[in-house]
Amino acid sequence: DARVTQTPRHKVTEMGQEVTMRCQPILGHNTVFWYRQTMMQGLELLAYFRNRAPLDDSGMPKDRFSAEMPDATLATLKIQPSEPRDSAVYFCASAQRDATYEQYFGPGTRLTVT
Amino acid sequence: GENVEQHPSTLSVQEGDSAVIKCTYSDSASNYFPWYKQELGKGPQLIIDIRSNVGEKKDQRIAVTLNKTAKHFSLHITETQPEDSAVYFCAALGYSSASKIIFGSGTRLSIRP
Numbered sequence: 001d002a003r004v005t006q007t008p009r010h011k012v013t014e015m016g017q018e019v020t021m022r023c024q025p026i027l028g029h030n031t032v033f034w035y036r037q038t039m040m041q042g043l044e045l046l047a048y049f050r051n052r053a054p055l056d057d058s059g060m061p062k063d064r065f066s067a068e069m070p071d072a073t074l075a076t077l078k079i080q081p082s083e084p085r086d087s088a089v090y091f092c093a094s095a096q097r098d099a100t101y102e103q104y105f106g107p108g109t110r111l112t113v114t
Numbered sequence: 115g116e117n118v119e120q121h122p123s124t125l126s127v128q129e130g131d132s133a134v135i136k137c138t139y140s141d142s143a144s145n146y147f148p149w150y151k152q153e154l155g156k157g158p159q160l161i162i163d164i165r166s167n168v169g170e171k172k173d174q175r176i177a178v179t180l181n182k183t184a185k186h187f188s189l190h191i192t193e194t195q196p197e198d199s200a201v202y203f204c205a206a207l208g209y210s211s212a213s214k215i216i217f218g219s220g221t222r223l224s225i226r227p
Contacts, residue, residue, distance in 0.1 A: 042218075042220055045214060045215075048214070101148070101215070102160050102163070103148075103160070103215065104160075105150075105159065107156060
């Protein structure tokens with residue numbers, strides 16, 4: 001049963017600290033997305049990659065957020081320094097772009113910045 | 115860019131009745147319209163999708179309709195059951211936006227026993 005995995009599932013940190021969230025896409029999927037979900041803004045696309053290359057990160061605050069794909073099995077989203085307004089659930093999703101548009105979402109990382 | 119509006123934001127229906135959620139989109143070039151269901155504590159999961167060359171698609175108790183002229187699409191759930199309670203998101207993929215799917219704001223559906 002192939003699925004997207006994310007770690008950690010929960011993270012509580014103090015303002016100013018660095019936060020790193022990790023995602024393992026489904027094997028064989030070549031497109032990876034990072035979303036942020038809040039009550040006020042709903043689901044926002046932060047960035048996405050195809051074949052490990054960043055295609056669009058226009059939704060991401062670039063002064064503190066960065067997203068990378070060191071290899072095909074790992075995507076990371078970093079926040080440095082973190083702020084209380086970053087508190088949200090962060091989802092990773094993957095897709096096999098050439099076959100379907102369907103995105104498979106991971107379980108999310110719930111981030112709380114105090 | 116694409117904008118997707120979704121209504122209602124909350125919906126409560128009696129078990130066994132039907133539920134309808136409606137969405138409108140702004141980009142006339144959009145050609146793919148998925149619907150996602152999100153249960154508490156989980157990520158969204160695709161439940162049905164429709165492409166612009168089709169007006170209606172059905173999968174058991176779930177159906178989606180698309181009106182390209184009016185730029186709106188709807189999700190219909192018949193014979194609702196308690197496990198249908200969740201947040202539902204519509205979305206649209208614009209032809210000009212590569213893989214960038216824009217999500218609606220979500221509808222919280224509650225099924226009353």
